[in-house]
Amino acid sequence: MLRLARRRAAREHVTNVTFEQADAQIHPFPTAAFGVAVSRHGAMFFGDPVAAFTNLARALRPGGRIVLLTWQPFERNEWLRAFFTCLAAGREIPVPPSDAPSPFALSDPTRIRSLLHAAGFSGVRVEGLAEPMYFGPDPDDAFRFVSAQHAGLVRGLDPAAQGRALDDLRADLAEHHTERGVLYDSAAWLIQAHRD
Ligand SMILES: C[S@@+](CC[C@H](N)C(=O)[O-])C[C@H]1O[C@@H](n2cnc3c(N)ncnc32)[C@H](O)[C@@H]1O
Incomplete structure (x- = not known):
């Protein structure tokens, strides 16, 4: 991925x-060297978010900004709810704490604010975004992508149940096929703050 990114930048x-x-x-990172830190759907995977945000704050110049995109809670994200419903095939899938x-x-604005404040950020703004999410030009293409991305969910099912779960997914993707491709609703937070 890095090689590809470097090639594209050169091109x-x-x-x-x-x-x-x-x-x-x-x-x-060099200290106080950057004007802005941006992450799209990455910061929620930090094992120690305060350590990570503190390290990023240190790299920013005073007044420098952090800008994050994170998911709103599971229930507000039609795309993942739909994929889980199809691929869980009636099983209870445990949700992480x-x-x-x-x-x-980072789906709870109170927790977002408290983590960023603890790391030395101020002026935290959390703005809700609800946008259609694109999974491919047609249901076949979207099926290849979604079934590969969530392959772990069907692994524990017997072959017949696995077939039914994947058929359900295929049907759901077909229902979401529009003239702009396969689209599902999604809900994210756009978070902005600045270093003290
Ligand atoms: C869901 S992917 C999002 C990828 C990309 N930003 C996008 O929007 O398509 C989550 C990313 O967060 C990165 N990530 C998770 N923990 C990280 C950490 N501690 N430091 C740097 N990157 C991290 C992962 O390597 C992965 O690329």
Whole structure:
């Protein structure tokens, strides 16, 4: 992925960019060097969010911004609710605790504010976004993507139940096929704050 990113940047003649694989919680970023830190659906997977946000704050110049996109709670995200309903095939799938790393670890605005304040950020703004989410141009393409991404959910089912679960998913994707592709509702938070 990094090689691909570097190739694309070179192709587009973008010269003020570098790509690195690193753990944001502990990476020794230069101190007070950056104007903005951006993450799309990444920060909710931090094992120690206060350590990570503190490390990112240290890398920002005073007044520098952090901008995050995170998911709102599971129930408000039609896409994942639908995929889980099809692929769980009637089983109870355990949901991770709200403070453990997961897609929903930053879904509670009170927790978001308290983590960012503890890491030295101020002026936290949390704005709700509800946008259609695109899974592919047609149900076949979307099925290949979604069934691969959530393959772990059907692994424990016997072959007949697995077939029914995947058929349900296929049917659900077909119901969401629009002239703009396969679309589901989604709900995210756009979070912005600045370093003290
Ligand atoms: C759901 S993916 C989102 C990827 C991409 N930002 C996007 O929007 O398509 C979550 C990403 O968070 C990254 N991530 C999780 N914990 C991290 C950490 N401690 N430091 C850096 N990246 C982390 C993962 O490597 C993964 O790429």
